[in-house]
Amino acid sequence: MSLTDIPPRPLESDERSNSDDAITSGSLAGAPMLGIFAGAVVIGALSWLPFGGVNWARWVIVTLLAYVIGTLIISRVVESPRQATDRFATAVMSSAFLLVMLPLVSVVWTVVERGANRFDWTFYSETMRGVIGEGGGGYHAIVGTLIVTSLTALFAIPFGLFTAIYLVEYANGSRFSKAVTALVDVMTGIPSIVAGLFAYALFVLIDGPGHRSGLAGAVALTLLMTPVVVRTSEEMLRLVPNELREASFALGVPRWRTITKVVLPTAIAGILTGIVLAVARVIGETAPLLVTVGITANLNKNPLSGRMATLPVFSYNSYKFPTLPPEASIDRAWTAALTLVLIVMVLFVTARILSSILKPKGLR
Amino acid sequence: MNRSATRAPYFEASIPMTDSVRAPATAPNEPVDANAPVDLPNRIDIRDLDIYYGDFKAVEGVSMTINPRSVTALIGPSGCGKSTFLRSMNRMHEVIRGAYVDGEVIINGRNLYGPGVDPVAVRRKVGMVFQRPNPFPTMSIADNVLAGKKLNSKRMSKSVAAELVETSLRGANLWNEVKDRLDGPGSGLSGGQQQRLCIARAIAVEPDVLLMDEPCSALDPISTLAIEELMLELKNSYNIVIVTHNMQQAARVSDRTGFFNIEGTGKPGRLIEMDATEKIFSNPTEQQTQDYVTGRFG
Amino acid sequence: MTILDNSPPGDTDASSIDEPVGKAGDKIFFGLSFGAAALILVTLAAVAIFLFLEGLPIFTSDTAELDGDGSFVSYVGPLVFGTIYISVIALVLATPVAIAVALYVSHYAPRKLAQSLGSFIDLLAAIPSVVYGLWGITVLAPVMARSVFPWLRENLGFIPLFGSDVPIAQSGRSTLTVGVVLAVMILPIITAISREVFIQTPRLHEEASIALGATRWEMIRQAVIPYGRSGVISGAMLGLGRALGETMAVAIILSPAKGYFWDVLTAQNSNSIAANIALQFPESSGLEVNRLIATGLVLFVITFGVNAIARRIANAGFSGADG
Ligand SMILES: Nc1ncnc2c1ncn2[C@@H]1O[C@H](COP(=O)(O)OP(=O)(O)OP(=O)(O)O)[C@@H](O)[C@H]1O
Ligand SMILES: [Mg+2]
Numbered sequence: 001m002s003l004t005d006i007p008p009r010p011l012e013s014d015e016r017s018n019s020d021d022a023i024t025s026g027s028l029a030g031a032p033m034l035g036i037f038a039g040a041v042v043i044g045a046l047s048w049l050p051f052g053g054v055n056w057a058r059w060v061i062v063t064l065l066a067y068v069i070g071t072l073i074i075s076r077v078v079e080s081p082r083q084a085t086d087r088f089a090t091a092v093m094s095s096a097f098l099l100v101m102l103p104l105v106s107v108v109w110t111v112v113e114r115g116a117n118r119f120d121w122t123f124y125s126e127t128m129r130g131v132i133g134e135g136g137g138g139y140h141a142i143v144g145t146l147i148v149t150s151l152t153a154l155f156a157i158p159f160g161l162f163t164a165i166y167l168v169e170y171a172n173g174s175r176f177s178k179a180v181t182a183l184v185d186v187m188t189g190i191p192s193i194v195a196g197l198f199a200y201a202l203f204v205l206i207d208g209p210g211h212r213s214g215l216a217g218a219v220a221l222t223l224l225m226t227p228v229v230v231r232t233s234e235e236m237l238r239l240v241p242n243e244l245r246e247a248s249f250a251l252g253v254p255r256w257r258t259i260t261k262v263v264l265p266t267a268i269a270g271i272l273t274g275i276v277l278a279v280a281r282v283i284g285e286t287a288p289l290l291v292t293v294g295i296t297a298n299l300n301k302n303p304l305s306g307r308m309a310t311l312p313v314f315s316y317n318s319y320k321f322p323t324l325p326p327e328a329s330i331d332r333a334w335t336a337a338l339t340l341v342l343i344v345m346v347l348f349v350t351a352r353i354l355s356s357i358l359k360p361k362g363l364r
Numbered sequence: 365m366n367r368s369a370t371r372a373p374y375f376e377a378s379i380p381m382t383d384s385v386r387a388p389a390t391a392p393n394e395p396v397d398a399n400a401p402v403d404l405p406n407r408i409d410i411r412d413l414d415i416y417y418g419d420f421k422a423v424e425g426v427s428m429t430i431n432p433r434s435v436t437a438l439i440g441p442s443g444c445g446k447s448t449f450l451r452s453m454n455r456m457h458e459v460i461r462g463a464y465v466d467g468e469v470i471i472n473g474r475n476l477y478g479p480g481v482d483p484v485a486v487r488r489k490v491g492m493v494f495q496r497p498n499p500f501p502t503m504s505i506a507d508n509v510l511a512g513k514k515l516n517s518k519r520m521s522k523s524v525a526a527e528l529v530e531t532s533l534r535g536a537n538l539w540n541e542v543k544d545r546l547d548g549p550g551s552g553l554s555g556g557q558q559q560r561l562c563i564a565r566a567i568a569v570e571p572d573v574l575l576m577d578e579p580c581s582a583l584d585p586i587s588t589l590a591i592e593e594l595m596l597e598l599k600n601s602y603n604i605v606i607v608t609h610n611m612q613q614a615a616r617v618s619d620r621t622g623f624f625n626i627e628g629t630g631k632p633g634r635l636i637e638m639d640a641t642e643k644i645f646s647n648p649t650e651q652q653t654q655d656y657v658t659g660r661f662g
Numbered sequence: 663m664t665i666l667d668n669s670p671p672g673d674t675d676a677s678s679i680d681e682p683v684g685k686a687g688d689k690i691f692f693g694l695s696f697g698a699a700a701l702i703l704v705t706l707a708a709v710a711i712f713l714f715l716e717g718l719p720i721f722t723s724d725t726a727e728l729d730g731d732g733s734f735v736s737y738v739g740p741l742v743f744g745t746i747y748i749s750v751i752a753l754v755l756a757t758p759v760a761i762a763v764a765l766y767v768s769h770y771a772p773r774k775l776a777q778s779l780g781s782f783i784d785l786l787a788a789i790p791s792v793v794y795g796l797w798g799i800t801v802l803a804p805v806m807a808r809s810v811f812p813w814l815r816e817n818l819g820f821i822p823l824f825g826s827d828v829p830i831a832q833s834g835r836s837t838l839t840v841g842v843v844l845a846v847m848i849l850p851i852i853t854a855i856s857r858e859v860f861i862q863t864p865r866l867h868e869e870a871s872i873a874l875g876a877t878r879w880e881m882i883r884q885a886v887i888p889y890g891r892s893g894v895i896s897g898a899m900l901g902l903g904r905a906l907g908e909t910m911a912v913a914i915i916l917s918p919a920k921g922y923f924w925d926v927l928t929a930q931n932s933n934s935i936a937a938n939i940a941l942q943f944p945e946s947s948g949l950e951v952n953r954l955i956a957t958g959l960v961l962f963v964i965t966f967g968v969n970a971i972a973r974r975i976a977n978a979g980f981s982g983a984d985g
């Protein structure tokens with residue numbers, strides 16, 4: 001992607017002729033802007049070249065600064081002040097975008113690089129049972145994450161979907177439906193750690209202090225996932241044209257069959273995408289699991305009782321409380337993080353594919 | 365079905381309205397006198413119907429009789445409540461939040477708004493075709509036709525289903541155009557074909573009455589002609605009520621015409637006059653009707 | 663019922679209009695939907711009640727067994743301060759950049775690219791916070807300690823934020839580092855919401871501006887920004903809400919101390935409520951747990967307030983959008 005060669009949208013097709021006095025005064029469009037950018041890249045390189053090894057961060061930041069300032073000055077000289085302001089704004093926007101790429105690329109790069117150390121079969125097949133120092137793996141944490149997340153999805157999907165169906169298909173503007181809408185908003189804003197504390201408090205009442213279980217974790221995550229499912233499903237259901245509902249009613253189809261056979265199939269692409277993204281969001285939640293599920297070195301497949309390892313908590317714990325030698329522990333933390341990122345990416349791609357496969361072709 | 369006998373005078377439509385308005389070339393096969401109430405099955409009697417959207421009274425005091433085996437047209441200026449009235453005849457009106465109806469709609473001696481009447485069952489007896497074609501986008505052409513049956517979880521053998529698809533599509537004059545792509549998406553058809561698919565879908569449920577709300581307004585003249593011909597065929601089997609803004613169309617296809625009008629915004633619409641189509645368009649009783657059908661409305 | 667002889671053939675079940683159709687199914691389905699909606703109410707009531715019940719003992723019991731002076735207000739005060747301080751820093755850093763990125767995606771980037779950029783930004787919002795935490799302490803903190811902190815202390819040390827008697831944190835595990843990491847984390851949210859409203863700018867306004875001979879930037883200033891202002895503000899408030907509740911990144915990176923600290927460069931930092939819970943909870947028992955839950959309730963109230971303000975602004979902004 002070139003910074004300077006942004007094809008104008010039809011709307012702005014006349015902007016280049018936009019100087020103060022004549023429509024043909026000096027223009028920097030095209031090659032000259034590329035030149036400015038190239039110059040900025042060189043200046044950026046000079047910021048680290050004298051000191052040896054490549055410093056990517058410094059390179060990017062200095063380049064962008066030089067590009068923005070250079071554009072402003074040169075355009076002011078060659079073109080008009082108005083044109084210069086416009087070019088300056090363009091340079092700032094695109095630079096901001098590249099600037100944001102910097103930490104994000106760095107995050108992904110770091111996770112991959114450090115996670116690679118233990119990206120081996122042992123990590124995916126062994127638990128931490130009896131492991132001190134090197135070796136061991138996150139198998140128990142992966143199983144735990146799968147169990148807790150599946151339970152969460154099992155609770156949150158029907159809960160959220162039926163709530164959305166109520167809001168779109170049945171609600172009649174009553175106080176009750178308004179309250180539900182408002183409270184879904186409130187739920188969206190619950191901090192994850194508070195959701196964890198709630199689930200803990202709930203299970204303490206049932207089981208007494210110190211309760212830890214996968215189920216409690218799933219309850220906490222359900223609190224976080226449900227509002228996301230409600231919001232996206234609601235949005236998708238509202239996109240289904242009313243004409244389809246009416247067509248179905250007019251055929252003498254009862255409302256519930258209209259919903260299950262006409263409305264839901266029409267909206268299913270968007271709803272599934274939303275659900276997959278909601279799963280992606282909760283699968284990396286750490287804080288609520290820390291207080292409800294805890295951590296253990298052993299494989300525990302029973303969500304009803306006892307601590308369970310989960311990937312995010314395993315990662316956090318391995319980093320924060322490393323065993324000796326610390327490097328082995330920290331490597332495991334990174335590989336767990338890498339695994340999480342990979343799962344999230346897979347879920348994202350799945351969502352993409354789902355939405356393109358299932359989208360009804362003829363929907364206006 | 366006898367096609368040639370029911371051919372509409374399509375090409376006469378271009379004659380100026382004032383004197384072109386004439387009875388449909390087709391003599392209605394039955395009843396002979398369109399005005400006389402006939403005591404046949406599926407006659408619809410409407411008594412003193414008021415229709416509301418929440419606090420707003422959209423239609424007031426409508427009483428009329430709709431004869432079976434005929435086409436009844438409803439005309440009137442925009443916003444006078446034709447669609448509202450039509451939708452109240454199969455209880456589709458109450459689907460809208462806050463909407464309700466006061467009065468009686470009697471078919472075969474049963475008041476549709478009487479106690480114990482199930483609106484869902486009513487809609488199977490009184491089918492409806494909408495202004496914009498709305499086939500189900502997730503279903504194939506065949507499934508669209510079967511939707512009314514399938515969505516009601518009627519189990520059908522393959523052969524029965526195939527037969528129903530064919531008779532319904534034939535009934536809607538669509539069979540020849542789609543018989544090779546019954547599994548294709550319904551939304552892949554042209555607008556006119558989609559509308560006929562919607563008609564096929566409606567008649568597959570085997571209703572007694574078919575309501576059509578401006579079924580041709582989104583269509584080109586050729587598709588319009590196709591649907592008008594279809595109506596003239598269908599009236600041998602169904603009781604058809606059509607809302608239209610096209611007065612030539614009303615003149616061509618209908619046996620009786622009802623004229624609705626509204627006094628002003630915020631006022632309810634009323635049925636001004638209802639009579640044989642020939643009479644409404646040539647010599648109506650009311651001045652308002654005369655003004656409207658001659659285009660002097662304002 | 664259909665007596666007319668030439669009615670279409672088919673199965674001839676002559677049902678009458680008062681034979682209920684699908685009534686049971688309708689009842690069950692409505693029951694499920696209504697039940698789910700009602701459960702939302704019950705759940706939120708339960709959250710409030712349980713947190714309150716489990717937090718209450720801190721006010722009613724003898725607090726002698728707790729460390730320090732045991733007064734809840736003096737315990738939670740610095741945490742509230744830390745929570746808000748860190749979040750506001752993140753917000754101040756993230757918002758301008760997020761607006762610029764949103765404008766870039768909505769009005770500068772080519773259409774096709776804009777779409778993939780949009781979903782890329784959404785993907786970033788889904789990267790788990792524990793990953794950002796690990797990155798922050800491993801990669802960012804050393805860079806900050808090496809090149810940013812000394813510069814700030816030397817050149818801007820006259821501002822209390824960057825100057826105090828306490829030496830800068832050699833580890834980089836200070837409020838400013840956490841603020842930067844949180845800024846990166848909330849940036850996708852603010853960007854996504856701003857982009858949404860910028861895209862919705864009425865074409866008419868934009869064209870009116872362009873037709874008057876405005877440059878692209880002038881058009882954005884005249885048409886897009888006024889239109890999107892309330893959306894951006896509500897997006898920023900939602901980002902703030904997210905930052906207030908963010909736990910793991912803070913818990914991993916920050917080196918906390920007890921008290922109120924303004925200097926963002928040192929190893930003495932006011933902790934946030936959420937991070938404090940995450941750090942203390944596994945080791946806590948008895949009344950300590952109640953105290954942590956009470957702080958959680960405080961956090962809930964703060965985020966609730968911020969989100970309520972965000973929603974109020976958003977609703978005031980788009981009167982046209984249906985609720
Ligand atoms: N869903 C609704 N809610 C409230 N009022 C409505 C609704 N639909 C229609 N109305 C009102 O009822 C009156 C009659 O509307 P209706 O759609 O029946 O008119 P119409 O005769 O079919 O007009 P047109 O010829 O334009 O289709 C109008 O004043 C309209 O504003
Ligand atoms: Mg209408």
